[in-house]
Amino acid sequence: MHPGKVPHNASLRSPWFAPPAARAWRCAPAPAEVRRFHTGLPGYAPTPLTELPPTAAELGLGRVFVKDESRRLGLPAFKALGASWAVHRVLAERDEEGPVTLVTATDGNHGRAVARTARLLGQRARVLVPRGVHPRAVAAIADEGAEVTEVPGSYDDAVRLAAEAASAPGTVLVQDTAWPGYERIPGWIVEGYSTLSAEIDEQLAAAGIDGPDLVCVPAGVGSLAQSVVTHYRSRRAGRPPALVTVEPEAAACVLASLARGEPVSLSTGETTMAGLNCGTPSSLAWPFLRDGLDAAVAVSDAAGARAAADLAALGVRSGPCGAAALAGLRALLTGENAAGHRAALGLGPASVAVLLSTEGPDANPHAEP
Numbered sequence: 001m002h003p004g005k006v007p008h009n010a011s012l013r014s015p016w017f018a019p020p021a022a023r024a025w026r027c028a029p030a031p032a033e034v035r036r037f038h039t040g041l042p043g044y045a046p047t048p049l050t051e052l053p054p055t056a057a058e059l060g061l062g063r064v065f066v067k068d069e070s071r072r073l074g075l076p077a078f079k080a081l082g083a084s085w086a087v088h089r090v091l092a093e094r095d096e097e098g099p100v101t102l103v104t105a106t107d108g109n110h111g112r113a114v115a116r117t118a119r120l121l122g123q124r125a126r127v128l129v130p131r132g133v134h135p136r137a138v139a140a141i142a143d144e145g146a147e148v149t150e151v152p153g154s155y156d157d158a159v160r161l162a163a164e165a166a167s168a169p170g171t172v173l174v175q176d177t178a179w180p181g182y183e184r185i186p187g188w189i190v191e192g193y194s195t196l197s198a199e200i201d202e203q204l205a206a207a208g209i210d211g212p213d214l215v216c217v218p219a220g221v222g223s224l225a226q227s228v229v230t231h232y233r234s235r236r237a238g239r240p241p242a243l244v245t246v247e248p249e250a251a252a253c254v255l256a257s258l259a260r261g262e263p264v265s266l267s268t269g270e271t272t273m274a275g276l277n278c279g280t281p282s283s284l285a286w287p288f289l290r291d292g293l294d295a296a297v298a299v300s301d302a303a304g305a306r307a308a309a310d311l312a313a314l315g316v317r318s319g320p321c322g323a324a325a326l327a328g329l330r331a332l333l334t335g336e337n338a339a340g341h342r343a344a345l346g347l348g349p350a351s352v353a354v355l356l357s358t359e360g361p362d363a364n365p366h367a368e369p
């Protein structure tokens with residue numbers, strides 16, 4: 001779980017860029033069955049893809065859209081897409097009789113999604129929460145009927161303890177990050193996220209656009225980014241978009257790993273972007289991130305807060321993690337060496353960008369005034 005531990009490193013403020021050939025990398029798609037499964041869930045509806053003309057003007061792009069995950073299957077973040085599909089697969093493959101306890105560590109959203117899924121399916125959930133998760137986010141998990149344990153350590157510490165807790169009989173670990181020997185269930189979670197990208201394609205097509213030129217993804221352990229890479233690097237149609245991850249400066253493990261060319265673990269600091277406060281990339285995600293991403297950038301909490309306020313002014317409700325996508329693209333396209341970044345990403349004045357706003361403000365009350 002802990003490849004080469006490195007201390008937090010201020011040089012991570014510089015973005016990382018792939019060689020241009022990275023956009024030609026290809027992989028197999030997620031199963032089409034996932035979309036059909038989600039469509040059949042009670043309360044399923046595609047989340048909005050909202051156009052932001054003032055942001056396009058600010059960033060010098062043709063059109064900018066935000067995929068707004070502030071209301072997804074009754075929860076204020078995208079995570080239920082992964083939890084619902086993974087738990088469905090776990091239960092389908094289980095031979096034992098009787099209820100199961102679904103165990104997970106979380107920095108907020110995934111644990112709440114697992115707890116909600118367990119409650120809806122008449123199962124139990126046990127959720128381990130590291131320090132730094134807002135008390136209201138912890139209470140929201142308990143309100144789903146889960147047994148919540150607060151861990152006086154980091155997200156990585158909570159993941160380790162959850163894995164230990166899940167060795168008890170009648171328990172299954174449903175973790176949204178992978179490590180050697182534990183990759184099957186995280187793989188289902190990543191498959192579950194594919195519905196989000198499939199919706200984007202349909203929504204852009206309805207707007208007469210055959211695909212984005214750039215997609216900007218907030219990253220914690222990189223599982224969501226893995227799913228976005230899988231989607232856009234497996235499509236036959238359309239030109240391959242540039243794919244960019246955004247992390248908090250206090251926990252930029254994907255950026256650090258890409259910069260080193262191998263997965264590294266960071267000692268994470270404090271950030272309002274609680275859902276992104278992860279120190280180790282998922283082992284399953286790593287090859288997809290290494291080979292399929294175009295760039296990675298880290299942003300400060302202040303830049304994230306400014307992006308959240310700007311999105312709110314445009315009518316989009318983003319929590320700190322959700323707004324990170326705008327903060328990251330803004331850093332790349334309006335900060336130092338903006339012209340070089342624009343050229344490296346293949347962007348021009350007609351380009352179409354999609355920002356993934358992965359949570360609403362109610363998911364993560366950290367940034368509330």
Ligand SMILES: Cc1ncc(COP(=O)(O)O)c(C=O)c1O
Pocket residue numbers: 077078079107108109110176218219220221222223224225275276278321322358359
């Ligand atoms: C709101 C939000 N956005 C983005 C992410 C990042 O997802 P991943 O950890 O798969 O990179 C998370 C993860 O918890 C999250 O809660």
